Amino acid sequence: MDTRSPGTTHLTDEQRIDWLRLIRSDRVGPHTFRSLVNHFGSARAALDRLPDLARRGGASRPGRICSEADAHAELAASRKLGVSLAAPGEAGYPPRLAVLDDAPPLLGVRGALDVLMRPVIAIVGSRNASGAGLKFAGTLARDLGEAGFIIASGLARGIDQAAHRASLASGTVAVLAGGHDKIYPPEHEDLLAAIVGTNGAAISEMPLGHVPRARDFPRRNRLISGAALGVVVVEAAFRSGSLITARIAAEQGREVFAVPGSPLDPRAAGTNDLIKQGATLTTEASDVIHAVEPIMGRPIELREPDNDEPLDVDPAASDRARIVDLLGPSPVLLDDLIRMAGTSPAIVRTVLLELELAGRLERHGGGLVSLI
């Protein structure tokens, strides 16, 4: 998967079906997808090897592999809804999102695809926002829109909604946690229709028909921040979802902005804390614009080629056994595991991939893995 030249990639119809089959198969996430395609050279070759890899990883039952028919059906249904499935580097795939480690191999994109190629600022915040918070989010979204930025948010109640509505004319992007046909919350279907009907777009990495569950929202949040130059958090209580987005944004190297509030207002506790941790205090659009202007000038930092993390075609059974022994329910650092295993990194990575495809491995953030 070459992402070094965004905008120039174009999958063949056949490749797109293969990619879709691979990413829709059980236990294949964006990371695993990348490892497999890098190692086996194509999604097709990886699909052929999936059952064998999972069996070697000790799968109790084989994971479901998405059939060609199912992939064709999803592609057709998506097209009918006006949704294209874009690969990193293709038109409609936000360029900054394309260079993330865990960029979705295929992103369902709908609406005015050109807005997805323009500079994006994300605005997120509480669902139960105050009147002042809603008003501020609207003013900020309008001012940033007038300055030429596209506003991304999560289509939720409260701040998200206010940000989308205020940037309908200038262009806004709804980032969905479920499939394009399973809008959450349902009462925002009209808002979504207004977004894609005017000058905006909606994106999702989930298949059609996927009803969003609680765990899909943090996963979705990485796309909100990943597509953007920076994320503005407007009102957020302690331990709220918006703070997760802010944390992910910082990990992704995105600018984090936070709107201050009274220490006596619990809805400002999270944003004040972000500022204490280094987020840029934001009271007006110019605070955001001044901070991201220097970044916009820079070319998007391209992902390194992946051949620095090769796999090994066929680890010895003894290596596999030793690595499984070293793993347990407590997360351990991949680097420590490689050191303790006394074997090559390629072998360790291959065994972990096998375990993952067998449904026996969990990957945590920060290079930590554990046995399930």
Next chain:
Amino acid sequence: MDTRSPGTTHLTDEQRIDWLRLIRSDRVGPHTFRSLVNHFGSARAALDRLPDLARRGGASRPGRICSEADAHAELAASRKLGVSLAAPGEAGYPPRLAVLDDAPPLLGVRGALDVLMRPVIAIVGSRNASGAGLKFAGTLARDLGEAGFIIASGLARGIDQAAHRASLASGTVAVLAGGHDKIYPPEHEDLLAAIVGTNGAAISEMPLGHVPRARDFPRRNRLISGAALGVVVVEAAFRSGSLITARIAAEQGREVFAVPGSPLDPRAAGTNDLIKQGATLTTEASDVIHAVEPIMGRPIELREPDNDEPLDVDPAASDRARIVDLLGPSPVLLDDLIRMAGTSPAIVRTVLLELELAGRLERHGGGLVSLI
């Protein structure tokens, strides 16, 4: 005036009268007082030279020199009110205040003088504060008081009052803009009585009978910040007096803390702006305590001996004329003036002192001077 050993100084009765006469004489401020005493060796010697210096500076009429009788009268009246006139380094003179360039030579101190020797945090803010602002100021003052800090403020309505009231039990200091017998606002005489009657103190550099005018408040504000380790600004609109205190505090090397608020609340515009400029965002006492703890451990940075800025006993008339020519109504940097005058710094400083005592020179901040 040796301030290198705070706590050990003790003026004789005679010296105190001389010091009081000199600082109460026309056109003698803390800076001039220091130059004169450093140069002539004592306040008494400086008093003898005042008329001559002012005449050489071109005084149209001689400035009034405070008589010995008037000084004795002020001292007696002060004593009657329970006010001591303390010199830097004497008991009751806040140690951090004592080391400022423009420390008052004599400070009228009243109440529990020991609190003036303890670590001080200043809390200031709007007179027309919001309910939330008043509540926060009270909570912060109480928490900092419980942590062992003395709270200083300006006895004004609003934030000041809330901070004083909440720290009555732990100890609070009212810093006055007028004389100890001219309380502003008058309705806070009861509050002041409560402060000095329990565990607190009041300080003023002004003579008894001095009714505070508008220009006395910025001057007073340097004492609020100067006595403190840091200044917390709770609610402040743009261009408000509290922001002047914050600016002076920063110039004095004090920590500046600001309490955030909604961008839509004009009473938070000043504090949010302070945070953008580097003030520490403050939502609870621990934000203040963590920032000042490392400073408290350090010994108070003592003022350098003053003999690095000597005067010249008798500048030539030609030097004096050239320096006056170089001056005008636009402020000019003292350093530039010294360079342009083509003469010794001591001569320039002496001529400026003469002009000052003649009422012809104005000193601005940052080493700027202009002709009046």
